Amino acid sequence: MSLSKSSKVKTLGKSSAIFTKTIVQMNDVSASYDSKNYVLKDIKMSIDRGTNYAIVGHSGSGKSTLLRLINGMMNPTSGKILVDYQTPNISDKKFKSFMHKIGYIPQNLGLIKNSTVLENILIGALPRVSGFNSFLKKFSDYEIDNAKKILKQVSLEDKADRKIYMLSGGEKRRVAIARALVQKPEIVLADEIVSELDHVTAREIMDVLAEAQATTKLTSIMV
Template sequence: MKQIQMTKNPSFSSISTNKIIQMNNVSTSYDSKNFALEGINLSIDRGTNYAIVGQSGSGKSTLLKLMNGMMIPSKGTIKIDYTTPNMNNKKFKKMMHEIGYIPQSLGLVKNISVFENIMIGALPRLSKIQSLLKKFPDGEIQEAMKIIDQVGLSGKETRKAYMLSGGEKRRVAIARALMQKPTILLADEIVSELDHVTSREIMDLIAEAQKRMNLTAIMVHHDIQLALKYANRVAVIKKGQKILEIGVEGDTIVDFQTGDMNTEEIMEMYANDTEK
């Protein structure tokens, strides 16, 4: 076996991992009795688009909460770029601004403007006085205006959030997350209740941002067809367990983890979703 010798005093300042998110045998519960998720193993590459698909109540949203430290697992381990996601972990708290999280509710402040909602994403970089008095540095304002243009909201900066359409509200939520300058973007059912055309517009917007900023985008969906169109890999969650992991290469569905499913069942799952 060939051995590689290293110098005694290497000059490396840090170690980077391609697997930005790793979950090993993770289980968690809301009531200490029943598992919301059980035995989950996930490995997500940096800079990719990963989708989580499943029916309501399957545990999809819980997975995102584990990734951003809102919940901690009952069993197993989670690492986000070598760091355990936990609100009590000082190292994780310092990197929380690197995780852009868009909940199902979007989390917008209804009675303030588009611009003010987006600037919430910059708050971790501002002093308490700047935040309180809304005295934003010129550089942050310029960055916000650039993002507003990128998400297609130019001319609507002063409009109150409650006055926006469903698609526009999602654009604001995306812009606020991008204003954080994240390395990871978590989005929970961001295109639910939108029409087909608007859903594709929002997904295209996220895909463009993901490539432009080299984001790791992790999105929860109901629609497996939509997920396969945009994601490098799709995990299917059923009753708290990951039963399948697939992706698309050319005109082929690539099976990374079948579990107990056979080829016919996988194709039927995809076909049934296409008919909806």
């Protein structure tokens, strides 16, 4: 597995100490699903704030597991992980309050196929909607206007009312990116977001994510 920053690839190796600019730090991290076979072993990695990273490796090398560790969906077998100086764990109340700052795009994109593009991306705003309005998915004019601005940013402004099942593979990925951006995240984790796409479409999706990262100064980690 390798780490790419600004198209420069380097093998994961010994990382530096934690500085203010660091948002993700892994020290000797190992992970296993069955306590016998390790998916990741002794990973050392440091990721700076406001940067765009790509983690590359063959199928089964643990790339998706790495993202699950960062967003707290999985605990390491050994080693230490810090995300913005917190230990990621979805069961931890303190980290739960930080989770809305992590925009996670899963392999299956997690879109609701019978809902519209706008309805899907507004899901990213739910952490800012309180009480009963959250249950009813009622959003303020500000949130709706902001979502529409982000749709324009990913070149989907003319698809706001279209159902997800009517979109192409590339368009669905743009929706997933837009939903993550609506969260106003500090980190975006994209899991195999360009898999199964043709070369041209894959390049377009990578450019959309890179442009969003540069515009908002978030940290983008893509596998």
